Amino acid sequence: MSTTQSLITILKAELKAAGLTYASLARELKLAESSVKRMFAKGEMPLSRIDEICRVLKTDFAELSRQVADTQALRRELTLEQEAAVVADPKLLLCAICAMSQWTFDQIIATYTISEPECIARFVQLDRLGILELRPMNRYRLRLAKTFRWHPDGPVMQYFRGKVVGDYFDGGFDGEGEMLMLVHGQIGRSLANLFNERLQRVAADFAQQHLADQKLPPEQKRQYTLIIGMRSWLFGAFRALKRDPDSPVPSIASRAGGR
Missing domain, CATH: 1.10.10 (Arc Repressor Mutant, subunit A)
Structure with a gap:
């Protein structure tokens, strides 16, 4: 849907929500009802007319623009x-x-x-x-959706795995405000998405704090990079020690040498 079509659709929705018909809007604008119908049908109206409609709706163009922006399709991935x-x-x-x-x-x-x-x-x-x-x-x-992600094996992630990951984890994570944590465990499959949503909120909070702190003087700020990841994975050295689920678990007696 084009930006103009989105704007017309939103204006129609606002009129309906306000209980205003084309006839009542025409009276407020001092126009013929047929002119208002034609204006909405063709989607052609000057900014001055949009401002007049906003006045009738008790809103402003900035709010309409925000709603139009929210209707635009957001990308979840690139090619x-x-x-x-x-x-x-x-x-x-x-x-x-x-x-x-x-x-x-x-x-x-x-x-x-x-x-x-x-x-x-x-x-x-x-x-x-x-x-x-x-x-x-x-x-x-x-123009990226909250669910946007680079292709797992695409050019960007290959670049990051080859040139960025090693550089990032080469540090000691022992500086001011730094932390490195690895948590391993087993959870229900249905809960994994809930944890992902929480992690996305942490990333969003970090980005919002970045915006909020822009007025701070340079000496009070420091550049940080937050990396968040979660996957079904087991370290290679641990995988080699993993027990075959079909093999029996040794009894206490056998582990004690049969005593």
């Missing part, structure tokens, strides 16, 4: 070709990761050795790839 394009250019990958972490345009160019024209060019590419929607003044809106 393998699109992922390959992202990792082919380190500066494009940098801008993609920063955008997904809610960094502003100004933050990116202030933190990294990437010029304003270079950053704009990468934002344009990310717009074409469907990762974000570029807006005036170098602002953007992410």
